[in-house]
Every structure is written in structure tokens, then in C-alpha cells.
Amino acid sequence: MDQLLDVETLKKLSPEQQEQVISGVKQQAALANAQNLVTDISEKCTNKCITAPGSSLASGEKQCLQRCMDRFMESWNLVSQTLQKRLQEEMASSGGMGGGFGQGPSFS
Amino acid sequence: MDGADPQLARFLHQLQAETQRQKFTEQVHTLTGRCWDVCFSDYRPPSKMDGKTQTCIQNCVNRMIDASNFMVEHLSKMNGGSV
Numbered sequence: 001m002d003q004l005l006d007v008e009t010l011k012k013l014s015p016e017q018q019e020q021v022i023s024g025v026k027q028q029a030a031l032a033n034a035q036n037l038v039t040d041i042s043e044k045c046t047n048k049c050i051t052a053p054g055s056s057l058a059s060g061e062k063q064c065l066q067r068c069m070d071r072f073m074e075s076w077n078l079v080s081q082t083l084q085k086r087l088q089e090e091m092a093s094s095g096g097m098g099g100g101f102g103q104g105p106s107f108s
Numbered sequence: 109m110d111g112a113d114p115q116l117a118r119f120l121h122q123l124q125a126e127t128q129r130q131k132f133t134e135q136v137h138t139l140t141g142r143c144w145d146v147c148f149s150d151y152r153p154p155s156k157m158d159g160k161t162q163t164c165i166q167n168c169v170n171r172m173i174d175a176s177n178f179m180v181e182h183l184s185k186m187n188g189g190s191v
Contacts, residue, residue: 068153082169
């Protein structure tokens with residue numbers, strides 16, 4: 001990581017290598033985000049839905065899990081939108097730092 | 109940085125944008141976890157997200173940021189403004 005972020009090293013990369021670095025960064029980020037989401041969802045939803053484990057997964061528990069996952073995804077996307085709006089407002093009021101991130105990421 | 113090489117500048121800019129996007133996503137991750145606990149605290153997950161819960165989540169996100177800003181401000185005051 002330190003080597004990659006050294007500007008002198010970065011300067012020596014060919015355009016193809018630069019593209020490889022960017023796509024590697026994107027892939028790693030996507031993987032880490034998916035793993036985070038799965039870990040989070042399973043923790044939150046099993047906490048809520050599996051409170052008195054029986055001998056098999058009951059249909060009520062399945063329904064609960066399904067709803068829980070759907071609501072969690074919706075919440076994720078809503079948090080993403082809300083945070084993005086807030087950051088844009090803060091950037092606008094503080095004047096500097098144009099740019100921002102276009103459309104925030106969302107899971108579907 | 110190095111204005112002489114537009115290719116390099118573009119590359120560095122892309123790297124920076126990816127880093128920012130990742131920071132943003134991690135913040136969404138943290139906030140979703142906290143606000144989920146706050147806004148879906150006692151019920152089993154409902155079949156639809158109602159307006160009240162939506163408002164709760166939006167308020168939760170904004171108040172968490174307010175709280176964080178407030179605490180940072182307070183801490184820097186405690187420090188005699190030397191930060």
C-alpha cells in the first residue's frame with residue numbers, strides 16, 4: 001500500500017498499469033463493501049428474527065428474515081441519500097471544495 | 109502536484125475520487141448500523157418502511173453528524189483552542 005501511494009512510484013506507471021491500479025482499487029472496495037453488508041445484515045437480522053431457535057427454521061422466522069433484509073437495504077440506501085445531501089449542503093455552505101461524488105452508491 | 113503530466117494528474121484524481129467514495133461508503137455503513145438500532149428498536153421488521161421510520165432514519169443521520177461536529181468542537185475548546 002505504501003509503495004502504491006508513493007508519488008514517485010505512481011509516476012513510473014504506464015497508462016495500462018494506471019488503469020490496472022484503478023480497477024484493482026475498485027474491485028477491492030466493492031468486495032469489502034459487499035462483505036461489510038453481508039456481515040451487518042446477518043448480525044442485525046438474526047438478532048431480530050432468531051430469538052427462540054426451534055428444531056428448524058420456522059416460516060415466521062423466514063418471513064421476518066426476508067422483511068428484515070429488505071428493510072435493511074432500504075435503510076442503507078436512505079442513509080446514503082441523506083448523508084450525501086448533508087455533505088453537499090456542508091460543502092456548499094463552507095464555500096470551498098467543489099466536486100463531491102456525483103451519485104452516491106446504492107445497493108439494489 | 110505535477111501539472112506537466114495531464115495523464116498522471118487524471119490518474120491521481122481518479123485514485124483520490126475512489127478513496128473518497130470508499131470513505132463515504134464506510135460512513136454509510138456505520139450510520140446504517142446505528143440508525144437501524146435506533147429506528148427499528150423494538151418491532152420485528154415491518155412489511156413496508158413507513159413514513160415515520162423514514163423520517164427517523166433521516167433525522168438519525170443528521171443528528172449523528174451534528175453530534176459528531178458538536179463533540180469535535182467541544183474537544184477543541186477543551187484543548188484551549190490549540191488544535
